[in-house]
Amino acid sequence: MNNLSDFLSTTIVTLGGLNISFGQVLASVIALVVIMLVAIFILLWRASNNRHKARDLEMQNSMAAQSQMNDLLKVQAEMQGRMTTMAELFGSRQSELNQNINNRLDGMSQKLGNSLVEQTKATHENLSKLQERLAVIDTAQNNIQTLAQNVVGLQAILSDKQTRGAFGQSRMETIIKDGLPIGAYQFQTTLSNSSRPDCTVKMPNDSPHLVIDAKFPLEAWNAIKKAADDRATTEASRQFRADIEKHIKDISEKYLIAGETQDTAFMFVPSESIFAEIHENFEGVIQKAHRSRVVIVSPSLLMLSIQVIQAVLKDARMREQAHLIQGEVIRLMDDIGRLDDRVRKLQTHFGQSQRDIDQILTSTDKIAKRSAKIEDMDFQDTDSVNIEKPEQKPISVVKPAQEKGRLNLRP
Incomplete structure (x- = not known):
């Protein structure tokens, strides 16, 4: 026993001046083992409680699931009844829908x-109209081809100097002939x-x-x-x-x-685009023309000038x-004076006729009143009434020309 106590009191480790024995x-x-056993017991108890819970x-969930299953079965039975009803309803509706x-479909087939x-009739009509339009298009195409040939011919004309001058001459002559009377101009006269x-x-x-002058140099233009580049353009412009x-x-x-022609002459340019290009890019040419008393005119300006000359000629003829x-x-x-006199005489006759009509209306009014008194047997004031004698009007002598209503405007 003493040996056991000594063994238990034997110091094993010294920590910080504290002796730790084997018994301690x-x-x-x-x-520590007791504490672990208590902890294991507690854990087992808690696990048992958790399993019970x-x-x-689980039993509650099973009961709830059973209840939900019963509800689902009930709902399923109701749904089956409703689906049967809906199937019957859908069958009747489907038969009605098929009939409708x-x-x-029969109505749509007929329509x-x-x-x-x-549509077939309209298509035939449209095809006939299309054929007519195609015929018109063919005619227009033939006209376009003819116009193209004319343009080619015009291009050939403009490529030749003499024919190009004739083209400008013809345009100028057309404008002159359309704007001035015959005898007011001459072509190719000799000065x-x-x-x-x-x-x-x-x-x-x-x-x-x-x-x-209708000749215009178009070769350089x-x-x-x-011109293919700037250098060629500059050379051609020069x-x-x-x-x-x-x-x-x-x-x-x-x-x-001097004394034979005006101190200003016209140089006719047969193209509006060339005229605009000259005024835009060749200001020196315009200034030289002004100094030389030569006016460069386009077809529109020549037409305007001819209209001014025509107005001047008309004013001269008026003078x-x-x-x-x-x-x-x-x-x-004089004719207006005679017309005024005759209208005044006619107005006098109309005035006299109006006075006669007024007196006639007065007499008819008195006759109407007298007739009313006779109808009512009212003769009280008959003796005091003076019988009016008709007024004697002088008989006016109407001239034959006035009687027929003629107004002579010539003496």
């Missing part, structure tokens, strides 16, 4: 047949210096003639349009400027003759015939 270690181990919960569909007949301008327009009051300045100089020297117009106006005033 054994007591600590036993205490889980089993109770058949009826509508479709009628529509196809009408005193033996030069022959394309057209001379006679001005009023024996003024000198206006000269119009076509070269400008056909040549065009030189050619047109030379042409302006020729017009100024040949056609501006020449002024004395005749004045005499006609004097005779017209």
Whole structure:
């Protein structure tokens, strides 16, 4: 026993001046084992409680699931009854729907047949109209081909210098002929210096003639349009400027003759685009033309100038015939005076007729009143009534011309 106590009191480890014996270690181990056993017991108890709770919960869930299953079976039975009812309803509705569909299909078939007949008829009509339009298109195509041939011919005309000048001459002659009367212009007339301008327009009051030149250098202009690069364009522009300045100089020297022609001549450009291009890019040419008293005109400007000349010629003719117009106006005033006198006489006759009508109405009013008194047997004031004598009117003598209502406007 003493040996056991000594063994238990034997120091095993010294920690920080504290001696730890074998008995203390054994007591600590036993205490630790007891604590572990208590913890295991507690854990087993808790596990048992959890199993009981889980089993109770499972039983509750099973009962709830059974209840839900019963409810589902009940709902399923109700659904089967409803589905049977719906199947019967759907069967009847389906038969009605099939009948309606058949009826509508029959109606649609009939309408479709009628529509196809009408569509076929409309298609035939459209095809006939299309054939007519195709015939028109063929005619238009033939016209276009003819126009293309004419354009090719025009291009061939413009490629030749003489024919191109004839083209400008024809355009200028057309404008002149449309705007001025015959005798107010001449084509290819010879001046005193033996030069022959394309057209001379006679001005009023024996003024000198206006000269119009229709020749225009288009070779350099076509070269400008056909230039492939800037260098070729510059060279063609320089040549065009030189050619047109030379042409302006020729017009100024040949056609501006003092006392015979106007101090200004027209140079006709047969294209509006060329005219606009000259004014936009060749300002020096325009200035030289102004200094040389040559006006560059396009077809529209020439037409406007011709209209102004026509107005001036008309004004000159009016001044020449002024004395005749004045005499006609004097005779017209005499006719108006006679017309006024005769209208006043006619107004006097109408006034006299109106007074006679008023007196007739007064007499008829008195007759009506007298008739009413006779009808009512009212003769009280008969003796005091003075019988009116009809007023004697002078008989007016109407001239035959007035009686027939004629108004002579000539003396």
